[in-house]
Amino acid sequence: PxxxxxxxxxxxxxxxxxxxxxxxxxxxxxxxxxxxxxxxxxxxxxxxxxxxxxxxxxxxxxxxxxxxxxxxxxxxxxxxxxxxxxxxxxxxxxxxxxxxxxxxxxxxxxxxxxxxxxxxxxxxxxxxxxxxxxxxxxxxxxxxxxxxxxxxxxxxxxxxxxxxxxxxxxxxxxxxxxxxxxxxxxxxxxxLGSWQSLLDVGPSDNDGNVIVGDVVAIDCENSYIRSDSRLLSAIGLKDVAIVSTADATFVAPVSRSQNVKQIVEQLER
The missing domain is CATH 3.90.550.10 (Spore Coat Polysaccharide Biosynthesis Protein SpsA; Chain A)
Structure with missing residues (x-):
């Protein structure tokens, strides 16, 4: 390697x-x-x-x-x-x-x-x-x-x-x-460069959500919700990506995945 x-x-x-x-x-x-x-x-x-x-x-x-x-x-x-x-x-x-x-x-x-x-x-x-x-x-x-x-x-x-x-x-x-x-x-x-692609390939529930980690999702649809640390709760969300790690949280509409790079570049600056 x-x-x-x-x-x-x-x-x-x-x-x-x-x-x-x-x-x-x-x-x-x-x-x-x-x-x-x-x-x-x-x-x-x-x-x-x-x-x-x-x-x-x-x-x-x-x-x-x-x-x-x-x-x-x-x-x-x-x-x-x-x-x-x-x-x-x-x-x-x-x-x-x-x-x-x-x-x-x-x-x-x-x-x-x-x-x-x-x-x-x-x-x-x-x-x-x-x-x-x-x-x-x-x-x-x-x-x-x-x-x-x-x-x-x-x-x-x-x-x-x-x-x-x-x-x-x-x-x-x-x-x-x-x-x-x-x-x-x-x-x-x-x-796998968009939240929609992660929804497409991930194991989804009956409402089209992909849930990863310690998550409680109520009345959510077509959303990618992931927690890598503490409990994450979401209610009534549709077409939204939420990713929570130990040191940062990201929230955006699924359709706006192209803007993630802009955030990363801003953080690097």
Whole structure:
């Protein structure tokens, strides 16, 4: 395992894993999978990954896309063009759209939800970093070369790792690289990035609530209510998320999950 002493977003994490792969396993294929996603069909997942290996071995960065079933505004999209042997050419990545735009993507038929799952040769990602984000690559390399290890894994020095520019792999590489390939995902996928998604995948009661921990909920509907410490009581709530931890409490409409990041950024400041 590789241990980050502080979060520097996904570009640093991918650069670090790529360095590790090159030094320990050579120019192997690498698969990047976000940890906060639900993949419910394991066999179909690995079959989809296998479908992308030929393009990845040829040196292309490969992304997996989900054919949209509704005009979802909480996901990023991939626009694709030509197709050969089940592999599509990516025209562009698109940020989370508004409802009208998302509906137009659905109608167009050549847009896919971006799962954020990537497959590539380690050398292809290294070359992309040196072309587009050499500063991130160099800073990560310095931190990696100074790492210490014990039985549990490899540890980066805090001061060196904190010096790596913080940005996402999407902004740093995927939205700038050319000749990216897309494989349609044949697996069930849910980005657990919204309260609604947690309601969709969690064990719900007869009123559509997902209750976690020491909670008393009376006359509540379609709400995500979680307590990690003391008793949490709620009455007459609908479409609301409440999360109570030992040191903080969060309350918001289920539909406003995108604003959580703003709160986190404000707290960090």
């Amino acid at each position: 590789l241990f980050e002493p502080t979060g520097r977003n996904t570009a640093a994490a991918v650069a670090l894993a790529t360095l590790r792969c090159l030094s320990e396993y050579g120019d192997s294929l690498m698969l990047v999978v976000p940890s906060d996603h639900e993949i419910a069909t394991e066999q179909q997942f690995w079959r989809s990954v296998e479908n992308g290996t030929a393009a990845a071995r040829a040196g292309r960065l490969v992304v997996f896309g989900i054919k949209p079933s509704q005009p979802e505004t909480g996901y990023g999209y991939i626009e694709v063009a030509g197709e050969k042997d089940g592999i599509y050419d990516v025209s562009r990545f698109v940020e989370k759209p508004d409802l009208v735009t998302a509906q137009s993507y659905l109608t167009a038929g050549n847009f896919y939800w971006n799962t954020g799952i990537f497959l590539f040769r380690a050398s292809a990602m290294r070359d992309a970093f040196t072309a587009f984000e050499p500063e991130i690559w160099k800073a990560t390399e310095i931190a990696y070369q100074a790492a210490t290890s014990d039985l549990s894994g490899l540890y980066m020095p805090l001061e060196l790792y904190a010096a790596i520019p913080s940005t996402s792999i999407d902004y740093a590489i995927m939205e700038r690289a050319s000749h990216i390939a897309m494989v349609p995902a044949g697996f069930r996928w849910n980005d």
